[in-house]
Amino acid sequence: MKVDLLLTGADFITLDPRQPRARWLAVHGERIVAAGTDPAEAPKGYRTVELGGTTVVPGFHDAHNHTVQYGLALRHVDLKSSQVRTLDELYRRVRNAADRQPAGSWIVGEAYDQNVLGAHPDLAVLDRAAPDHYVQLTHKSRHMCFVNSAVIDALDLQDAPDPMGGTVQRGPDGRPTGLLLESAMELLRPLTWPASLPAMVDAISSAHARYLAEGLTAVQEAGVGAGLAGSSPLEAYAFQVAREQGDLRVRTTLMPVNAGAEPIRGANSDDVFGFGLGLRNGFGDPWLRIGPMKVFSDGSLIGRSAALNDGYHEDPCNHGMLAMEPVDLHAVLRAAHRSGWQTATHAIGDRALDAVLDCYERILAETPRADHRHRVEHAGVAGPDAVTRLIRLGLIPDPQGRFITEIGDGMIEALGPDRIGWCYRSRSWVDAGIELPGSSDRPVVDGAPLLGIHDMVNRRTASGLVLGADESLTPLQALRAYTYGSAHATFLEEDMGMLGSGRLADLTVLSDDLTTIAPERIRDIEVVATFVGGAAAHDPQHLAEQAAPCI
Ligand SMILES: [Zn+2]
Secondary structure (H helix, E strand, O other): OOEEEEEEEEEEEOOOOOOOEEEEEEEEOOEEEEEEOOHHHOOOEEEEEEEEEEEEEEOEEEEEEOHHHHHHHOOOEEOOOOOOOOHHHHHHHHHHHHHHOOOOOEEEEEEEOHHHHOOOOOHHHHHHHOOOOEEEEEEOOOOEEEEOHHHHHHOOHHHOOOOOOEEEEEOOOOOEEEEEEEHHHHHHHHHHOOOOHHHHHHHHHHHHHHHHHOOEEEEEEEEEOOOOOOOOOOHHHHHHHHHHOOOOOOEEEEEEEHHHOEEEOOOHHHOEEEOHHHOOOOOEEOOEEEOOEEEEOEOOOOOOOOOOOOOEOOEOOOOOOEOOOHHHHHHHHHHHHHOOOOEEEEEOOHHHHHHHHHHHHHHHHHOOOOOOOOEEEEOOEOOHHHHHHHHHHOOEEEOEHHHHHHHHHHHHHHHOHHHHHHEOOOHHHHHOOOOOOOEOOEOOOOOOHHHHHHHHHHOEOOOOOEOOHHHOOOHHHHHHHHHHHHHHOOOOOOOOOOOOOOOEOOEEEEOOOOOOOOHHHHHHOOEEEEEEOOEEEEOOOOOOOOOEEOO
């Protein structure tokens, strides 16, 4: 039999236990039909692509990502600490934007970090930088933001009570300082939310072009439709439009936020908890589908809003905040579980993690379900007891390797020396037999998967400290997380995550073998090409075009 495409001339790291390494891969339609080591056994292909001594791995898959927020942020003022290291520079960038934009428009800044700047912005100085605009500066954690007086006045925030799970920070005079924490950011919504459909489609399109260049072939959207992570109630609609227009170029699993879910009445005992029509995770196809229900239980560590049992190192009276009362969290998780949902609950601090574990202890005792794959997003601070409980309950933690480099120094400050070994564990989970996913939480940090893999292996902070050396993964374990592990975390492992017969031909071509290169050089590896469903989706060297038609 002749196949559509034969890929040769590379070392294929398949992650398929039956054949971990291959020298050729045969693709027919969208799927891999065979792989082998002996060139003499390769079938003939209508096209043969010679990959020039590269290394090929299953396509990278980010299990926790925010495409629309990232794509929208590409158009905002960049305040990342790599660009902006002083408050003066932050104000200068806001002033520049004010000079360019019409009065009365929004200036949105992205990713300032008070850990680097020394402090949050000052309201009076910010007001002078942009007196005629609305200003919103989003914190790097995306769990808080800073607004100017124009926004405070337009929304009457002077008198706004704090919402559950949020704070309008106030000075000694009782006036808002400009800082809005956690759910208080939702007070901005009358002015800023939802994003428009064309803006979201455009955001998806520009984000996916970058993802393919980084070797990503699949992502999971950790919160769409509602809540802090959602950009619009029409977010799923935007992904559908993007697909119809040919702009959905990376396979996407959507995690709807629980805030949009409700009890749906069926007949008699058929009632379920979920979204319109009773759709739930698994609905769709590998290009666009519904994944777990996303639930929030607390905030962020570097923003000092993650819920901690023993408080913050330099501020022990601050224990962070829970996004929901434990009784409400239990009700949501229980209803979702009993309605057949897989859930993915954001829990960073150990107090939030304990609350989630308490819930699942009760829920799984009451209604056991084999292979539920309920997830804990981040599991940022996990003490020894929590590790044991999480493993026993069969939950899947989803830590972000890249957090260690970009915000690890801030996490060390927040936690102090005693708890730092509990932070963003990886090895503890893998050694316990958990199929660990790989993810970035982009745009919180740079989402390039090779950076995430590098950091899961090296665990070095920006200042050069190694954070929890015991929690390092081997390069092969980190690769598995960012491919097979992520697929498994959303029940897609039969379709992707391995280069084996029957799976989708989603693969990433790399300049070097990440399992043999020096670990500190993994981040320097280049993505040579990216194939999705057997088609070259990113191919700057035109490898696929030079394919020899085989007669
Ligand atoms: Zn997230």
